[in-house]
Amino acid sequence: MDWGFILERTFSTLFGVEVMVFALAAVGLNVHFGYTGLLNFGQVGFMAAGAYGLGVTIHYFEWNFMIGVVFGVVYSLILAAILGLPTLRLRGDYLAIVTIAASESIRLFVRWRKMKEFTGASEGLGEFADPFYETALNPFDVGVRYDFGPFSYLGRDLWVLTVGWIILILTVLFVKRLMSSPWGRALKAIREDEDAARALGKNAYWFKLQSLMLGGVIGGMAGMLQVIQKGSIQADTFNPVITFTIWAILILGGPGRTWSPVIGSMIYWTLIAFLETTLRQLPEGTSNTLEDTIKLSDFNISQVRFIMVGVGLILLARYRPQGIFGSREEMALDDR
Amino acid sequence: MTGEPRPEIVFGSTAGGGGAAGAIHDHDNPVAGVFDDVEAIPGSKKPDPILIADHVTKTFGGLTAVDVEHLEIQRGAITALIGPNGAGKTTFFNLLTGFDKPNTGHVVLDGSSIDGVPPHKLANKGMVRTFQLTKALSRMTVIDNMKLGAVNQTGEHFWRALLPVWKRQEEEVEARGDKLLDRFNLTHMRDEFAGTMSGGQRKLVEMARALMTDPKLVMLDEPMAGVNPALTQSLLGHVKGLRAEGRTVIFVEHDMDVVHDISDWVVVMAEGQIIAEGTPDDIAANPDVIDAYLGSSHDADFESWDDGPAPVELPTDSTDAAPNDAASTDAASPDDEGSA
Numbered sequence: 001m002d003w004g005f006i007l008e009r010t011f012s013t014l015f016g017v018e019v020m021v022f023a024l025a026a027v028g029l030n031v032h033f034g035y036t037g038l039l040n041f042g043q044v045g046f047m048a049a050g051a052y053g054l055g056v057t058i059h060y061f062e063w064n065f066m067i068g069v070v071f072g073v074v075y076s077l078i079l080a081a082i083l084g085l086p087t088l089r090l091r092g093d094y095l096a097i098v099t100i101a102a103s104e105s106i107r108l109f110v111r112w113r114k115m116k117e118f119t120g121a122s123e124g125l126g127e128f129a130d131p132f133y134e135t136a137l138n139p140f141d142v143g144v145r146y147d148f149g150p151f152s153y154l155g156r157d158l159w160v161l162t163v164g165w166i167i168l169i170l171t172v173l174f175v176k177r178l179m180s181s182p183w184g185r186a187l188k189a190i191r192e193d194e195d196a197a198r199a200l201g202k203n204a205y206w207f208k209l210q211s212l213m214l215g216g217v218i219g220g221m222a223g224m225l226q227v228i229q230k231g232s233i234q235a236d237t238f239n240p241v242i243t244f245t246i247w248a249i250l251i252l253g254g255p256g257r258t259w260s261p262v263i264g265s266m267i268y269w270t271l272i273a274f275l276e277t278t279l280r281q282l283p284e285g286t287s288n289t290l291e292d293t294i295k296l297s298d299f300n301i302s303q304v305r306f307i308m309v310g311v312g313l314i315l316l317a318r319y320r321p322q323g324i325f326g327s328r329e330e331m332a333l334d335d336r
Numbered sequence: 337m338t339g340e341p342r343p344e345i346v347f348g349s350t351a352g353g354g355g356a357a358g359a360i361h362d363h364d365n366p367v368a369g370v371f372d373d374v375e376a377i378p379g380s381k382k383p384d385p386i387l388i389a390d391h392v393t394k395t396f397g398g399l400t401a402v403d404v405e406h407l408e409i410q411r412g413a414i415t416a417l418i419g420p421n422g423a424g425k426t427t428f429f430n431l432l433t434g435f436d437k438p439n440t441g442h443v444v445l446d447g448s449s450i451d452g453v454p455p456h457k458l459a460n461k462g463m464v465r466t467f468q469l470t471k472a473l474s475r476m477t478v479i480d481n482m483k484l485g486a487v488n489q490t491g492e493h494f495w496r497a498l499l500p501v502w503k504r505q506e507e508e509v510e511a512r513g514d515k516l517l518d519r520f521n522l523t524h525m526r527d528e529f530a531g532t533m534s535g536g537q538r539k540l541v542e543m544a545r546a547l548m549t550d551p552k553l554v555m556l557d558e559p560m561a562g563v564n565p566a567l568t569q570s571l572l573g574h575v576k577g578l579r580a581e582g583r584t585v586i587f588v589e590h591d592m593d594v595v596h597d598i599s600d601w602v603v604v605m606a607e608g609q610i611i612a613e614g615t616p617d618d619i620a621a622n623p624d625v626i627d628a629y630l631g632s633s634h635d636a637d638f639e640s641w642d643d644g645p646a647p648v649e650l651p652t653d654s655t656d657a658a659p660n661d662a663a664s665t666d667a668a669s670p671d672d673e674g675s676a
Contacts (some may be wrong), residue, residue, distance in 0.1 A: 018376050181497035193471045200456075200549060210494055
């Protein structure tokens with residue numbers, strides 16, 4: 001077994017693109033669920049809105065990259081308004097139904113044949129991210145691999161990571177500041193009991209809409225960073241599994257805590273990377289035995305690691321339901 | 337806990353029990369004598385009504401839950417709303433406070449119509465309510481519960497929340513919250529999660545939090561439900577305290593002793609309609625009320641009033657002494673092992 005390789009892959013994942021993108025999307029979901037109690041099961045829809053806002057603006061309209069970013073934000077805001085305006089007056093479950101349906105509708109809409117001119121349909125979009133890498137601000141050589149101790153990244157990824165982590169940390173601090181203000185207090189009150197908040201003069205509907213928009217825009221930014229790194233937009237990558245991964249990350253970290261999306265994402269993805277590289281590096285004898293007994297082969301290792309993470313999440317739900325950062329005492333206050 | 341039926345209490349024995357702080361007499365009442373010229377009939381005119389409801393009806397399918405022809409609530413007084421279960425008291429509360437929309441009717445608060453005004457705007461107009469099932473915001477601290485109650489907070493606007501422009505107001509709000517916590521003997525719970533409190537303490541917090549809106553009209557939906565007798569006395573004292581500050585109180589209650597002790601005026605509902613109004617003594621003597629409220633098997637409750645009103649204690653430390661406190665606090669806060 002090549003432990004050096006396993007460690008390098010694991011450490012590089014720790015600050016890698018997946019951790020950064022999913023942490024950012026989970027920060028958005030944390031605003032929705034952790035602080036406001038909104039059941040958003042379509043966070044991937046906001047990511048798609050951001051990604052296509054960027055991609056279509058540059059690819060079809062051939063406008064400037066920064067205008068594309070602005071459109072990505074605007075599309076996410078519009079999506080939040082479309083989802084929130086009719087449903088936020090209703091009970092929480094309705095938002096869950098509408099968001100999961102909407103995120104699938106978006107995916108099916110953008111891969112629709114008749115949308116090919118705008119969204120590239122199932123072939124997707126490319127060649128929109130070049131300005132991001134060609135900017136004079138980029139200090140890295142796109143084609144070169146950079147090594148720092150156990151961390152190893154391509155120059156291209158390093159530039160996305162630099163920008164992405166700055167955005168992520170600023171967003172977390174932004175959310176932290178908001179949540180320690182009276183605005184955040186009103187959101188938490190709505191999470192605890194909407195009617196009590198309304199009786200005390202809080203416009204719960206408006207607060208929930210603001211929360212949905214804020215978390216949606218953060219999700220949209222995560223979507224943009226993801227497609228910028230990939231260099232292409234594929235409709236089918238915006239599937240509901242992404243949403244559930246974001247949920248798993250948030251629950252892992254502990255909802256309603258400042259840094260839990262970031263730590264949750266780090267744990268989730270490094271665990272995945274560690275399991276995958278370890279399983280692929282097993283000594284010949286061991287891997288043959290595993291193949292003969294539980295049919296573990298090179299082809300299904302990527303499925304097996306998700307199964308193992310799933311088992312881990314079940315154990316977490318049983319033994320530490322509050323997540324890494326949550327407080328058990330606080331959690332227990334729920335069941336009265 | 338609050339949903340359970342209240343235990344039978346033998347009247348006349350609890351209200352005066354353990355009296356340490358002395359009784360409140362009629363001459364303490366700022367609205368004493370106001371009702372002298374008011375007719376004890378449903379829909380009677382009051383000298384200075386703060387709330388007027390006209391033709392307010394609400395139907396659920398074929399059932400008429402509320403059908404109130406005319407009701408005036410006297411400013412500065414404590415008005416009790418009583419009636420058997422299913423009389424429409426809470427529904428009427430919901431209609432008045434904007435939590436439900438009436439099919440017909442008009443409501444006027446302090447001279448301006450509040451038809452169709454949503455609940456959060458009513459709080460800004462000086463009308464606040466509490467709930468039958470106490471709504472402590474469990475995963476927020478007690479002081480945060482209090483601070484939430486303040487209306488017109490600059491820091492509740494998204495962009496202004498990011499700037500330090502709300503800090504000074506926040507200090508004022510916090511000072512006001514601390515003062516109210518002190519008044520309600522809850523200072524020791526200040527930084528605890530509201531969810532760790534006993535049922536009685538939650539009732540107190542809910543009332544204190546409502547006062548943070550600085551209301552003109554306080555509407556309490558069964559404030560004494562599920563509260564032990566000692567704490568009931570404390571709550572009664574606080575309700576009287578509201579009247580002493582010049583606030584108007586409407587409250588729903590089932591305990592006839594409580595109603596007789598603290599209310600200046602009683603409104604009786606049955607099957608959605610107001611069937612009687614009057615002073616507590618008028619109501620006690622009203623055979624319609626006794627029939628509607630207690631059915632044919634009525635007994636001690638009203639007859640015990642003939643002995644005169646029972647003395648009421650001033651608020652004391654009874655929150656601490658309340659026997660259910662220790663038990664429910666323990667039950668609500670599990671072991672801290674493993675928490676971050």
